[in-house]
């Protein structure tokens with residue numbers, strides 16, 4: 001009797017209004033999405049739209065500016081430094097990605113084996129990734145310093161060079177230097193992500209292939225690599241986007257020099273927009289990389305989907 | 311040909327002695343099953359034969375050649391893994407063809423062999439599918455197919471049926487047996503399921519804690535277990551064990567404890583005489599017990615109390631208490647026994663087993 005009484009009162013208790021609202025899936029979905037939308041709107045959509053608006057005006061620091069259409073884009077198109085920085089950005093992204101991928105993969109395969117001190121080594125590998133970029137880049141700057149370069153000292157003492165190399169003074173060497181630093185900084189991310197990918201591949205598959213008569217490189221090519229490809233694509237996608245918009249390393253190492261020879265999109269946009277105060281032109285430069293990145297993202301996402309549904 | 315000889319095989323994983331002094335000669339065309347509880351070293355032994363695990367000491371030879379230092383690919387063996395280990399990105403056809411491609415077989419030959427294997431296994435219409443589009447049973451067949459196409463000297467199986475449901479497992483068991491009869495390839499098979507071992511094996515190797523307990527034909531293991539472990543492991547429901555004291559009453563040996571006093575059959579007499587006054591373990595299989603009738607000599611019967619009645623249809627399992635011991639008796643389905651009923655059970659005298667209480671070896 002008592003039980004019955006309780007259940008009936010429970011069943012008849014009027015639900016609060018708010019609770020009923022949340023029971024409707026459409027409303028619930030809306031409520032759940034709102035925080036994300038607000039964050040995305042505030043920190044991504046708004047600055048992006050402001051950037052576009054800025055790029056079609058002639059505003060400078062302290063001057064609101066008027067609408068000038070695509071004049072800024074026209075101007076940078078004819079700017080030789082801009083063209084150099086476009087070339088540099090592609091070169092920088094391309095070369096570093098190839099090296100980061102191959103070195104990262106190599107490290108990941110080594111770390112995927114069983115050996116003493118595995119956990120320690122894995123943590124150690126992450127160091128370049130953990131140290132604040134500006135800090136580590138300063139260290140590298142010293143290593144490439146014309147006078148105090150430890151690299152020069154080393155090369156000199158093993159007899160590879162006779163004079164000192166002016167790493168930062170030569171456009172090509174400066175470019176090579178920042179590429180080296182970017183690779184050094186990016187490899188851990190590749191290594192750890194690919195290691196995570198490798199660990200999802202059952203060792204039995206490699207054993208089965210070994211019994212099937214596949215030599216080590218055949219096992220890699222026919223089994224490991226195809227199964228790792230989806231992870232690889234995501235990692236490359238992330239890395240390409242980050243490298244394409246890289247700023248810190250170049251800013252600290254060369255500042256875009258010597259003679260504007262090592263500018264990337266981001267550093268040049270910063271120099272024009274903030275350094276020179278031509279806000280609208282800076283906005284135009286940084287927006288110029290948007291179509292390229294969009295293409296990269298679309299292409300890779302399509303590719304990832306194809307690989308995954310294969 | 312496919313003769314495998316294991317000589318004094320040991321395997322250490324750091325401090326763990328996983329496989330201890332295993333000696334075994336596997337004859338050509340033989341189907342040998344390793345069986346034992348989890349962690350007894352079955353898989354390790356199989357992987358050492360495959361070359362996936364280095365042996366710590368001893369020699370493995372295949373057809374007279376020591377293969378200790380040969381890579382898996384050079385041993386001419388094929389292995390079926392517990393989780394099938396199919397290449398997920400390749401079609402069924404490519405999965406089966408992979409080993410042949412790696413060994414540089416000509417395309418027509420590959421095609422011929424794959425189709426042949428697919429026919430045998432009834433997966434001809436699945437060749438274009440990816441493994442993830444297959445059911446567990448179909449994957450199992452593909453894994454078998456991948457092993458068959460190679461025409462290896464030895465098949466190695468590591469619990470290949472354990473991921474299938476009970477019914478499919480029985481069906482695949484029969485198919486495996488047929489396949490072996492048809493192909494005649496030497497097979498080494500690992501399982502923890504004693505029924506699988508008994509039905510598939512020409513010979514069965516029972517292992518425990520890295521040690522081989524007994525090697526023999528299935529019925530020999532069942533009828534003459536070498537020790538208490540094998541006796542309890544082989545057969546279902548498991549053998550009943552009780553501790554008894556041997557006594558000598560005017561030249562007639564009896565085995566006695568709180569629940570019963572059994573006359574020891576003359577056939578066992580000589581072997582047990584030395585144990586008079588000491589404790590031994592007596593083992594009686596459930597199927598060797600029946601409800602006593604007037605025809606049974608009194609010395610081979612004992613009183614018991616029924617505690618649980620399990621109706622299986624073809625037989626009835628009675629969980630009974632005899633003294634302080636619990637026993638299971640598999641009795642005729644016509645027996646009408648009720649819980650708490652007092653029942654006299656009789657033993658088939660020819661089928662009583664005795665084990666040393668300390669060493670657990672059969673007496």
Ligand SMILES: Nc1ncnc2c1ncn2[C@@H]1O[C@H](COP(=O)(O)OP(=O)(O)OP(=O)(O)O)[C@@H](O)[C@H]1O
Nearest residue numbers: 323326328346347348349350351352353354355502
């Ligand atoms: N890679 C390894 N490192 C350390 N110990 C291991 C390793 N592989 C197996 N062992 C140990 O060796 C012993 C035998 O293992 P094995 O895998 O051969 O058992 P199994 O008989 O196949 O058992 P299961 O029926 O559970 O598969 C176990 O004690 C196990 O813990």
Ligand SMILES: [Mg+2]
Nearest residue numbers: 352353354468
């Ligand atoms: Mg095992």
